[in-house]
Amino acid sequence: MRRTPKIMIAVVLLACVVAWATGAKNARARSEYRYGFAAAYLQDNPNQEFVETATKTKCYVCHDSNRRNEEGKIDADGKKSKKRINSYGKALSELLTKKDFEVYKKARGAVDDSSTRKAMKVKMIATAKSAIEKLGKTKSPSGITYDEFFKQGKLPSQPTE
Secondary structure, three states, rough: OOOOHHHHHHHHHHHHHHHHOOOOOOOOOHHHHHHHHHHHHHHOOHHHHHHHHHHHHHHOOOEEOOOOOOOOOOOOOOOOOOOOOHHHHHHHHHHHOOOHHHHHHHHHHHHHOOHHHHHHHHHHHHHHHHHHHHHHHOEEEEEEEEHHHHHHOOOOOOOOO
16 A cells, blocks of 8 residues: 555644644754645655655655765764764755744744644644745755756755665
8 A cells, every 4th residue: 555745744734733732842852844845845856766765765855864974984883873964955955944834833842722723733834835945946056956956856965874
């Protein structure tokens, strides 16, 4: 049975909301970036292969999934590292900062109503989506815009096994 991208995105969003509502408040990763990317580039995308690859890639759309360091040597532990950020992630980090989400996170922590908290999470994702769409209009190091890059079915950092 094959799931559509909308169903996969809905399942991922639901899992995030459940984890967030049950106390996963101190995570440093910004899942809003991933969900904003999904909303901007994966929903209603006819390129199923790109959608599947991007869904599998998750955080490595912005982070460098390569196991090699700058000298070309495999990292000591041989694992992927989220410490390295690719050109897309660097450009996105210039548009979005922690401050962009602090207002929502502070307000979210002070609210007990789950529907209000969910609405704040949706606003954070919309903030990320807006920045991601703006970034899509800028040129990548390859000389084409990120929008064109994604339309070609490419990602800044292809997943490695």
